[in-house]
Amino acid sequence: MLAVNYTNLRDNMKSYMDKVTDDYETMIVTRKDNKNVVMLSEESYNNLMENVYVMGNKSNYDWLMESKAQLESGKISTHNLTGVDMDE
Template sequence: MLNTNATNFRKNMFSLLEQTVKYNQPVQITTKDGNAVMISEEDYNGLMETMYLNSVPGLVDEIKAAAAEPLEECVPENEVEW
């Protein structure tokens, strides 16, 4: 994560935005009143999706149980013919 203060953020805003968007590099902006973090829209959408999926009752437990199941024991419900 890049760190900068509000003054430097204003001076370098385009460059910092470009790094955030192109390379998903978060930027922490510090001020005397507190801090903020700038993230890409892609990262934001990923966080929102993760929060939503974690809010579905039992879904995390099902995913963990499925991940622990040996691949040999997995049986597809409907086989797909390509």
Template sequence: MLAVTQTDLRTNIKQLLDNVSRNDDTVVVTRSNRENVVIISETEYNSWQETNYLMKNEINRKALLESLASNNRGEGHVLTPEDWEKMNG
């Protein structure tokens, strides 16, 4: 994560935005006497939106949390793309 001032943002906007989109960097724009602003890539934003959507539903939330707990207990199994295709092909 990189913190920049509004002036730095104006001066270096192309480079900063390129870094955000290419490298999934996060830029915090610090602002005098105002709330800071965070710049993230569209991919990161969409990922957060999907997570928020899935976590809103109690059934989904419980299933996801149980899946994580199961995996943390060593009970999980990671599928390769080929395994997935065999199961769903």
């Protein structure tokens, strides 16, 4: 996680935004009176919101944890996929 003050961010906006998006960094922009702001990429934000949704629904969470336990214990099966004719 990076921390930068507002003035430095303003003077170097492009390079900091590139770092956030290209390197998946989260940046804290420090401001007076501790009114700080967090900057993250849209991709990171969307991932965070998806995790909040999935983990916030108990049935989704339980299903995921059960699936994870099955995978870790080797209770898996494989299936052959059939081809699809593109003209159909």
